[in-house]
Amino acid sequence: MGGPARLVLNSTHGQKLDLENIAKQVRSLLEALEARYSRYRVESIVSVINQRAGSGVFTEVDPETQALLGLAGRLWDASGGLFDITSGPLRQAWDFRAEGGADPAQIESTLALVGWEQIEWQGSSLHLPTPGMEIDLGGLAKEYAADSAISLMRNLKVTSAMIELAGDVATIGSGDNSVPWRVGIRDPDIAGSLCTVQLSNAAIATSGNYARRVDFEGKQYGHLLNPKTGWPVEGPTSVSALDSHCLTAGAVATVACLHAEKDARAWLERAALPWLMVSSTGKLSGPIADQMASPA
């Protein structure tokens, strides 16, 4: 899943928590989830499914994976096909690590390998029908890991904690002195933060199209691709959303970034979560931005 991780744990008055031990358990949990869902790990369930693409062999998935796939399907439905975990092959067509852009002919042929509706199911087993197809649970699994860590810590009686995984943050309780956790939303263009949100038993997830920019034929493109056309999306620079859990907040933010800006706004209003959008021109909008103008 990549990206930096940070954990802050507090023991409140009267508690006798073994914070070192708890931190170690959280680390093990995160490693286990990475091993299970990362497409870079050969033994992960995602890699096993991808290796069997086109082979006719179905792969049984456990209830946890079923739930994540269930969410992926629900997002595919709700976003009109823009959120699609089978869009991995398009990455290769747009070689973001190298210079230069894409070969339109290659994009066309790659589109045939993309499409959530193509996945074949037999009960709780699935199969990718064409060799070269792949699924990627990376984004969802990272946010799920944050929520799982929170759940583990609650079970271990932690009442004050904050976990940050590559920019997504989830919290338990409040921070020092019972003041809510103060979390900055990163400014996409310059170092530093756009604003700070206060979280208490809540999570904030940010999705952005600002990493790994590519210049192609005079236009700048982010790394997010539209799985229906194969071309980069022309949407907001970044979207942040707040919810009780990281995974649901992240799902909403990610889908918002896949839309054109005005459609992103409509999507965010439908979700009715507090949100912040940074447009391609740097303009801020959303309930979080509105509260910045008049701090409560």
Add this chain to the structure above:
Amino acid sequence: MRYRYREHLIRGICLLGMLQLAACSSVETVAPYDRGYLAEEGMLWDESPRNAKLKGHVYTSKEASSGGAGSAGGGCGCN
């Protein structure tokens, strides 16, 4: 029991039997994580129980019929 009442009862029971068969023949298993659509506001049996109670009350006082799903009880001198 009046003749018409018995005839209506038989008709009702046949109807119930048919509905039961129709329902049984089209049941799919839906995994717990796939029940999102069933939790939609518009999929509830009664969007607002107080509203359903009021509507039921209005119709019961203006028509000869009463009852429906889940109802029982209450009285008034509505004429």
Add this chain to the structure above:
Amino acid sequence: MAQAQPEAAVAATKLPAQSQLPYPSPLMKRLGAPLLALPAYQAGTALADAPPAFTEVGLRYTHYSEDSIDQDVVIFGATDRYDIDVTQLWIEAPVGASWSVALDVQNDYQTGASPWFVGAQQDGAPGVIMSGASIQDNRVEVGVTTRYFWADGNAGFAVSHSDEDDYEASALAFDASWNTADDARTWSTSFSSSRDTLNPTQGVIPVFITEEDLDTQSGYFGVSQILSRTAIARIGLSYTLSEGYLSDPYKLRDQRPDTHERLSLSAGYRRFLIGSDASLQIDYRYYADSWGTDSHTVEVAWAQNLPGSLLTPYLRYYTQREADFFGVIANTDAQYYADDYRLSSYGAVTLGARWAVALGESWTLELEAERYMTDADWGVFDGAAAPALVDFWRGTVGITWRFD
């Protein structure tokens, strides 16, 4: 967390504790549903059978207005029919981890005239003699319900009492429902018992009884089943027995049996249409009773998701068969007789719409209006047309507040 530059601003976006989230939007409920199978998402989320996570207070006002009766069919009396103002107030709150309590108060204020009896006009056509228009009546009903929740179901017990000048009623009701292990099927049942006492007021219309009682017992049994990821259905059966004084004391010619058995079979279907982001709702009821009446009721509604609200237009069709002892002009030589239009054969159509709007996180506004129209020719059953069939408008506005 170190900042490279001073904070641009502080946003007070504090959400309260996990279990007390503002009511999630339909989209978030839909997205979150696959995750409910995972432990990380279960703490604090509303499970199938747990008390509500919040307290709810609500207020609704309804105005009901019947059309004036056609002057042509009135032999004597006022033509203005009923106008009723109904106010409902309630509070429902969780108590501990497994209980909830609700208090409901309802006030009905009614004015207007109603048919006293039906006679023959000079040309032989039936005509209505109406009661005086000075009837005013206020009814108050109070009910308390307690409910207990366990892993697979819930059960409730309710007590209610209603009071008006000439009528008093007390009722007890019990209901329970169970989910099967996979939550795909729910069984439900309810029983109720009520005792009503009439003390008709002597006024413009002479009444011939001073005090009478009636007792009603009712039972319901039903089952609801998930059919697919987008459809559910249910069927139910209810039986009601009333004994005592069942006639209408304010009608001159009204003599009904002292027992009344009623049976109703109901079926319902709900289907969510993903492409339209809306639900189709179909309900049917077949009713039959020991007085010779039977009826069909069909109701079709379309619940359309809109940004921030749910709009549900609906259509209801009702048709009933006249009671055995009904006569347009009552036959007072028979053992039982009544000229009450509500026991005649007719059909009725209702067109209405309901709009529920979310105002912020804790408030919901609801608006509903319907038009009910009756006509003896719209029914599927034979029978003579009663001249006093009624049409009405009903409008309701309500507001609900949820908080922790």
